[in-house]
Amino acid sequence: MLGKLDLSAIPLSQPIPLITSFVVILIAVAVLILITAKGWWPYLWHEWITSVDHKRIGVMYCLLGVVMLIRGFADAIMMRTHQALAIDAPGYLPPEHYDQVFTAHGTIMILFGAMPLVLGFMNFLVPLQLGVRDVAFPTFNSVGFWLTASGALLVNVSLFVGEFARTGWLPYPPLSETTYTPGVGVDYYLWAVQISGVGTLITGINIVTTVLKMRCPGMSFLRMPVFCWTALASCMLIVATFPILSATLAMLTLDRYLGWHYFTNTAGGNPMMFVNLVWAWGHPEVYILVLPAFGIFSEIFSTFSGKPLFGYRSMVAATLFICIVSMMVWLHHFFTMGAGPAVNTFFGISSSIIAVGTGVKIYNWIFTMYGGRVRFEVPMLWSMGFIFTFIIGGLTGVLLAIPPADFVTHNSMFLVAHFHNVIIGGVVFGIFAGLEFWFPKAFGFRLHEGWGKVAFWFAFIGFWVTFTPLYVLGLLGMTRRLQHINIEAWRPWLYISVIGVGILILGVISQVMQLVVSIRDRETLRDVTGDPWDGRSLEWATPSPPPFFNFAVMPNVEGEEAYWGIKLRAVETQQLSPEPKYEPIHMPVNSPVGFFTAFFTTVFGFAMVWYIWWLASVALVAAFVGFVVFAWRDIHEFEVPIEQVASVDRARRAAREALLEKLTRQEVLP
Amino acid sequence: MGRLQIPKGSLCRALRGALPCGLSSVGLASCSGGVLDPLGPVGAENATILIDSAVIMLAIVVPTILLAFWVAWRYRASNPRGEYLPYWSYSGRVEAVVWSIPTLTVMFLGGLIWIGSYELDPFRPLPSKVRPLEVQVVSLDWKWLFIYPQQGIATINQLVVPAATPVHFSITSASVFNAFFVPRLGSMIYAMPGMVSQLHLQADDPGQLLGISAQFSGDGFSDMQFQVKSVPAADFGAWVASVRGTGPVLDRAAYAELLQQAQRVPPSTYGGIDPQLFLAVANQQIAPGPGPQPGGPHHAGREVSTSGKD
Ligand code: HEM
Numbered sequence: 007m008l009g010k011l012d013l014s015a016i017p018l019s020q021p022i023p024l025i026t027s028f029v030v031i032l033i034a035v036a037v038l039i040l041i042t043a044k045g046w047w048p049y050l051w052h053e054w055i056t057s058v059d060h061k062r063i064g065v066m067y068c069l070l071g072v073v074m075l076i077r078g079f080a081d082a083i084m085m086r087t088h089q090a091l092a093i094d095a096p097g098y099l100p101p102e103h104y105d106q107v108f109t110a111h112g113t114i115m116i117l118f119g120a121m122p123l124v125l126g127f128m129n130f131l132v133p134l135q136l137g138v139r140d141v142a143f144p145t146f147n148s149v150g151f152w153l154t155a156s157g158a159l160l161v162n163v164s165l166f167v168g169e170f171a172r173t174g175w176l177p178y179p180p181l182s183e184t185t186y187t188p189g190v191g192v193d194y195y196l197w198a199v200q201i202s203g204v205g206t207l208i209t210g211i212n213i214v215t216t217v218l219k220m221r222c223p224g225m226s227f228l229r230m231p232v233f234c235w236t237a238l239a240s241c242m243l244i245v246a247t248f249p250i251l252s253a254t255l256a257m258l259t260l261d262r263y264l265g266w267h268y269f270t271n272t273a274g275g276n277p278m279m280f281v282n283l284v285w286a287w288g289h290p291e292v293y294i295l296v297l298p299a300f301g302i303f304s305e306i307f308s309t310f311s312g313k314p315l316f317g318y319r320s321m322v323a324a325t326l327f328i329c330i331v332s333m334m335v336w337l338h339h340f341f342t343m344g345a346g347p348a349v350n351t352f353f354g355i356s357s358s359i360i361a362v363g364t365g366v367k368i369y370n371w372i373f374t375m376y377g378g379r380v381r382f383e384v385p386m387l388w389s390m391g392f393i394f395t396f397i398i399g400g401l402t403g404v405l406l407a408i409p410p411a412d413f414v415t416h417n418s419m420f421l422v423a424h425f426h427n428v429i430i431g432g433v434v435f436g437i438f439a440g441l442e443f444w445f446p447k448a449f450g451f452r453l454h455e456g457w458g459k460v461a462f463w464f465a466f467i468g469f470w471v472t473f474t475p476l477y478v479l480g481l482l483g484m485t486r487r488l489q490h491i492n493i494e495a496w497r498p499w500l501y502i503s504v505i506g507v508g509i510l511i512l513g514v515i516s517q518v519m520q521l522v523v524s525i526r527d528r529e530t531l532r533d534v535t536g537d538p539w540d541g542r543s544l545e546w547a548t549p550s551p552p553p554f555f556n557f558a559v560m561p562n563v564e565g566e567e568a569y570w571g572i573k574l575r576a577v578e579t580q581q582l583s584p585e586p587k588y589e590p591i592h593m594p595v596n597s598p599v600g601f602f603t604a605f606f607t608t609v610f611g612f613a614m615v616w617y618i619w620w621l622a623s624v625a626l627v628a629a630f631v632g633f634v635v636f637a638w639r640d641i642h643e644f645e646v647p648i649e650q651v652a653s654v655d656r657a658r659r660a661a662r663e664a665l666l667e668k669l670t671r672q673e674v675l676p
Numbered sequence: 677m678g679r680l681q682i683p684k685g686s687l688c689r690a691l692r693g694a695l696p697c698g699l700s701s702v703g704l705a706s707c708s709g710g711v712l713d714p715l716g717p718v719g720a721e722n723a724t725i726l727i728d729s730a731v732i733m734l735a736i737v738v739p740t741i742l743l744a745f746w747v748a749w750r751y752r753a754s755n756p757r758g759e760y761l762p763y764w765s766y767s768g769r770v771e772a773v774v775w776s777i778p779t780l781t782v783m784f785l786g787g788l789i790w791i792g793s794y795e796l797d798p799f800r801p802l803p804s805k806v807r808p809l810e811v812q813v814v815s816l817d818w819k820w821l822f823i824y825p826q827q828g829i830a831t832i833n834q835l836v837v838p839a840a841t842p843v844h845f846s847i848t849s850a851s852v853f854n855a856f857f858v859p860r861l862g863s864m865i866y867a868m869p870g871m872v873s874q875l876h877l878q879a880d881d882p883g884q885l886l887g888i889s890a891q892f893s894g895d896g897f898s899d900m901q902f903q904v905k906s907v908p909a910a911d912f913g914a915w916v917a918s919v920r921g922t923g924p925v926l927d928r929a930a931y932a933e934l935l936q937q938a939q940r941v942p943p944s945t946y947g948g949i950d951p952q953l954f955l956a957v958a959n960q961q962i963a964p965g966p967g968p969q970p971g972g973p974h975h976a977g978r979e980v981s982t983s984g985k986d
């Protein structure tokens with residue numbers, strides 16, 4: 007009846023997961039009680055859970071990402087402290103637990119932390135920046151989000167029921183085959199990543215279609231903000247490579263469930279094929295993450311320098327260049343497989359060629375500041391921190407791309423330092439820069455600047471104190487994923503790294519404080535104009551937060567930097583453009599199909615993990631029926647009456663009049 | 677033995693000397709153990725390439741970082757001396773420079789990658805007058821087996837090699853992936869089931885080195901360490917003589933025991949071998965290790981390691 011599931015799946019003998027489970031369940035119950043007591047369910051259901059508004063979905067994506075970043079950070083604290091305590095000592099995590107921790111850390115950080123945040127930004131921003139009212143497939147979008155949430159939930163369930171994979175975040179066979187890892191951990195991994203991967207693919211298709219098909223009048227490709235270009239490139243990579251991941255994981259699943267032999271040790275299986283396939287997705291994946299971050303930085307450098315982005319076309323070219331080349335470098339993750347010098351040469355050179363595109367971008371950001379009036383507000387601090395950190399990460403990346411150098415640094419702590427250097431310095435810094443920058447747009451009030459600066463400095467210093475020692479450790483010969491250590495020379499560096507983690511913890515606390523303080527002081531931090539940073543792209547033409555239909559009338563774009571042009575004209579002519587003729591707007595209706603489907607895919611995944619076949623069949627059918635029922639609906643849009651459109655837009659115009667006056671008074675515009 | 681004739685300036689040499697000692701003396705440790713402190717020709721080339729390319733890139737990267745901070749500071753909003761150029765967003769000349777700096781750097785590094793990949797191809801024999809020692813390596817759960825076919829002996833978790841003699845390793849795995857790595861000797865390579873990787877290394881001087889697996893292979897991975905002893909050629913003969921004929925023989929039955937998972941396996945030796953063993957392992961005539969075996973308390977879906985917990 008319950009497959010492999012019985013009471014022994016609950017980690018009663020292991021205090022760490024047990025207590026964590028207990029605390030998490032307690033918090034979850036408390037939140038549910040609070041929501042019920044306050045009567046928030048209808049609001050949550052109508053405004054968020056069933057919402058197909060791209061901004062709401064974007065915010066939910068970001069919320070999921072932030073929560074998962076914190077979960078992943080907890081794993082990181084455990085790993086760094088454990089290793090420091092496990093020098094000639096057992097430490098506090100036995101191997102079967104430690105191995106789960108680093109696997110969960112990698113999986114969660116990349117797939118359930120960084121990915122949702124990046125997808126959240128794209129969802130929130132792309133339609134606003136393109137001057138349209140929604141993404142191409144709004145309901146599909148909601149399905150995509152909820153499937154990602156479903157995967158994230160499964161990963162976290164594994165903490166309480168059963169175990170997670172202990173194979174590393176890319177489960178290389180034959181280790182991940184049932185012979186060597188018979189438990190449910192790898193199965194949790196497979197179903198969680200498979201389900202969320204479908205969600206990601208959906209969002210990728212959605213954004214690509216939106217950018218290609220849904221720009222407002224006048225928004226030609228070469229007038230799009232660079233963020234939209236990077237979102238397009240990133241989502242094209244999603245569309246091109248997530249199917250590889252799905253297929254690869256499906257093959258491993260068949261090996262594990264039906265005893266097939268794609269990647270097994272024996273019977274003709276080829277584990278090297280898995281390694282190739284998974285990196286054919288895995289390397290593009292890191293650019294899926296970092297390209298939108300580049301887009302965020304581009305917007306910030308230009309806004310906070312008060313100048314257009316330098317070399318816009320060059321930026322676009324570099325983005326597309328990286329997008330294409332990033333699919334031709336995957337073998338650099340296993341130069342040490344012994345493929346031969348010709349193959350290694352090809353992939354070594356193709357990998358370092360990517361650095362050309364990245365280098366061009368860095369110079370263009372620098373020249374964007376040149377001749378500007380640079381304001382060092384919080385988003386700009388993150389961006390400067392990024393320039394410094396990412397350049398070093400790129401340097402060590404190119405070192406690893408030189409096969410004979412990689413032969414002594416592969417899988418070492420040097421590698422670990424490299425990818426944190428680019429992922430934290432690039433993606434995570436980008437995410438925090440973006441959160442500071444667009445928070446007022448999403449919620450209508452700014453974040454507290456003082457706490458933001460404190461958080462940045464803790465994160466920046468903490469990052470370097472944590473990861474510089476890892477470079478040294480790598481050069482001293484320390485490999486990654488060691489559960490215990492018996493080399494005395496490594497001790498001091500491991501200790502320094504723990505100090506760095508301590509500083510990072512202060513950074514996380516400051517970030518939380520910033521949010522708390524900002525919510526408390528939201529009235530004084532209120533953004534009444536809708537344009538708190540003197541922005542340049544169309545999202546700043548809307549009120550903060552934007553109405554659900556974004557634009558009362560479609561903007562008409564007449565050049566690059568659409569909103570900046572509108573602002574200039576208003577200041578020159580000393581008036582806003584004349585009031586437009588309002589028309590009713592058609593917007594898509596809410597739909598529970600995403601939530602419904604994801605509920606059943608979660609049940610399906612869980613049932614598959616535990617071999618509860620009847621439940622899996624029921625859940626799969628239910629998820630499918632949900633879709634079919636949805637496809638049968640007759641009404642999919644509703645009309646926003648003229649009066650509502652007009653009143654919302656008149657309020658916006660009033661705020662803009664005030665802004666115009668202020669801009670004229672300050673003479674901020676040249 | 678400078679097999680690689682690309683820049684090996686005195687700066688790099690000095691750096692190589694200074695870096696590991698500088699770094700580890702900060703760490704209160706002796707100057708040993710790292711990949712920047714090589715004991716053989718391969719490791720020396722690895723380290724040279726690593727440091728040379730780092731220096732080449734730093735020559736571009738440091739000025740770029742300084743430029744970034746100088747520009748940001750110079751054009752800060754509060755500085756009236758920085759001229760405001762609100763429309764300056766394109767310059768063909770700057771663009772040309774911006775594309776060519778990274779391109780030239782990468783072309784230069786591309787050459788280094790090309791030459792280096794061929795020179796340091798792990799499958800390539802080392803040029804030496806001394807006849808290489810053959811060692812067959814099998815990674816098991818979780819121990820290393822070293823077979824000396826010429827000497828007819830074998831060891832577990834212990835690799836003894838004559839100094840100043842090239843060693844030719846043939847490497848396979850009898851369970852999951854591992855990577856054979858002796859940081860101070862240089863280049864690592866994967867040990868893979870059903871396949872044989874080749875690696876050529878040499879220790880120039882006698883010494884005690886650390887060998888590890890550099891590819892995660894399961895619960896016992898952290899203890900997949902082996903001692904590497906580089907001994908004077910004469911001592912090597914004596915060591916072989918002392919091992920040969922003493923202790924157990926590595927036949928199929930003894931090997932079957934090795935296939936069982938075990939953690940923290942102490943070094944040991946075999947006084948005799950089955951000469952066909954390595955081939956039979958590599959082409960999987962002998963089935964690979966069976967993985968975790970039932971036993972110990974039952975947990976639903978939760979694996980239990982076969983040996984004791986920490
Ligand atoms: C400047 C361009 C870059 C180059 C040339 C480069 C090169 C490399 C190489 C050669 C490796 C494999 C090393 C090894 O396993 O021995 C590697 C690993 C990695 N890189 Fe990069 N990298 C670059 C930028 C990035 C960026 C931008 C990201 C992420 C946003 C990133 C994320 C990673 C990750 C996650 C890994 C390790 C994955 C694992 O083994 O688990 N890299 N990089």
Ligand SMILES: [Cu+2]
Nearest residue numbers: 289336338339
């Ligand atoms: Cu890569």
Ligand SMILES: [Cu+2]
Nearest residue numbers: 278343868871
């Ligand atoms: Cu192979």
